[in-house]
Amino acid sequence: MSEAKRILQVARNDFSYFFRTKWLMAILLSLNLSDMLVVALVYRKMMTFNYFQFFVPAVVVMGLFAASLDTGRRIWLAIRENVIQYYLSLPISTHGLVIAYLLAGGLAALVYSSSLLIIALIVLPAQAIATIFILMPFLFILAMGLAGIAATLAALASTHGEYFFAYQQVVQVFLLTFSTVLYPIDVIRQYLPSSLAVLAAANPLSQASEAIRQFAFAGAPIQPVFLANMLIVSVPFAVLGGVAYSFALSTIRTKGKL
């Protein structure tokens, strides 16, 4: 069996594990759907600005983000429960394992967020549905980048669960609050220092939400520069995550533990 086929088998296993975790699915679906169908709708009534139109596309990105970050939990669990030792005994290279986890993390997040996207398309009419298919590969790369961040956190936390969840929460809070997922960039510019506003605009989550809002729902023509930016901010995270996880696996292979 070729290495590529083994990578795909490990990735398939991890991918199905994500969807088989009942409590996780319950949390993600209840949070994201209630954000989309309750919070966005109620805030719409409290604001003069159409928050429903603004927030519904962003919930898709929030789903993508949450699902990608779960890759870290699965890696951390594999390290803590020593399942990683079993993976390392398989006839697959360390790099192959890393690629498998990042692929599975990216794909699981994309599939999960696509289900949210379908619901978003039902409740909010989109001007250019076909554009969504052009955005998909870029969202996949972004999901792999976010999975890379999660893999880095899992490798850093080693077997200490409390640290892993703390790191994950810090990253989640920072990336979401300093982004245009929850509020428009104009409001951020008015209230936060300009350096933070620049960071919020460059945030990969902001890039993805703006892309879905502008190109798919508002129907604006796709700007290649925008998509290139999405790649520029996503790829380094995927590479960093790959390197960190690879390093962690090599350490476990040689020392038996992290």
Added chain:
Amino acid sequence: MSNVLRLVWFDFKQELNPPVWIIMQWFTFGMQLAVYGALISRLVTGLGDYLQFYAVGFVVMMTFEIGSHTGRHFVEHAHEGRLPYLLSLPIPRRALFLAITLQGGAELALLLSVPLFVTLAIIGNLTVISVAAAVATLFWLGFGVAGLMLGLSFIAFRSADVYAAITAALGSLIIRFSTVFYPLIFLPPQYASAAFLSPLTYGADLVRLFLGFDPSLLLNPTYAAAVLAALAVCTLGLGVLLLQRLVEGVKSG
């Protein structure tokens, strides 16, 4: 009583060593209030000062999360095999239940201390009585929620996985379909009827009333106090019953 306190401290010191969870709760509150709350309140035009409303809502949400954590913790212990050990100790079941309740209360007090202080400072112009009444309401709500999670533990004794899924989903829905983050008048009619089923609606509105929010935006306080009292008494009563009757023979692992 010393046995009860020893049991409380035994569990509580694990939360403090290291106090990661506590710090994370405070950090999340700070960030949510200083960035999210401040920015979203600039968009909200339907309310006078949404930041104050949001801060109280976040404290109520934290109360719910800490209360449900206490309930879930007990169920996790049952499945990790710690419960049979606790049941074998030479203390009555009532004392064991008291220890679980006290530990939940101590956790709630510690975790809420900083966020509540910040919220009260933002609102300002409060009397000792109004603050004491708000704190008492939060504790009453916390005990009610912990009791609710304990009450649901009969599901966990059949399937821990299903219990985790139900409590997780229920948690998000109870918060979203309530007046924690928005007043009842802004909820669409079909959501408003669901909000009446959420205990947080009553808790949040009663706390806000004590803290001087406009009563026209809130539920009738007598009604809210009655529902909260009924919730805490019923669910804690159910918890006592479960602990005395159903926990024997719970399988570990």
